[in-house]
Amino acid sequence: MIVIPARYASTRLPGKPLRDIAGLTMIERVVTQGLQSSATQVVVATDHPEIAKVLEGKVEVIMTHAEATSGTDRVAEAVSALKLEDERSTRWAQDVDYSVMAERLAQLRSRASKQR
Numbered sequence: 001m002i003v004i005p006a007r008y009a010s011t012r013l014p015g016k017p018l019r020d021i022a023g024l025t026m027i028e029r030v031v032t033q034g035l036q037s038s039a040t041q042v043v044v045a046t047d048h049p050e051i052a053k054v055l056e057g058k059v060e061v062i063m064t065h066a067e068a069t070s071g072t073d074r075v076a077e078a079v080s081a082l083k084l085e086d087e088r089s090t091r092w093a094q095d096v097d098y099s100v101m102a103e104r105l106a107q108l109r110s111r112a113s114k115q116r
Contacts, residue, residue: 002039003062003078004030005071008048017051027051031059045078 006017006027013019017027024032027044034042042059046052047066055061062078 001041001043002034002037003075004034004042004044005074005078006030006044006046006048006051007068007071007074008046008051009066017046017048018054025054027054028058031055035059043078043082045074047074 004027008015008017010016018025021029031042031044043062044051044055044059045062045064047064047068049063052061052063062081064074064077064081068074068077
């Protein structure tokens with residue numbers, strides 16, 4: 001399972017998940033990568049209804065509190081909402097999430113450097 005935290009009110013780049021990148025929003029691109037992985041499920045944890053609207057019908061979206069101070073907090077809230085803590089610890093679920101994201105990023109970086 002991949003849980004993608006998507007915060008609308010970024011201090012450095014407000015609305016970042018909805019920014020257009022060559023015809024798709026950033027969050028749609030991240031979700032697409034997640035769906036192409038070996039993960040059994042992709043979930044987006046967000047605090048903004050517009051992000052949920054963009055992803056409607058594509059993946060499950062868990063609405064989280066805007067007060068979540070980090071992606072880790074947002075993921076933990078989504079894991080709790082999905083009742084995964086009954087099956088495994090929230091910490092383990094977060095580690096899996098970030099490991100998968102890091103693995104995909106490393107693959108993308110490797111592919112980009114080979115194309116140069």
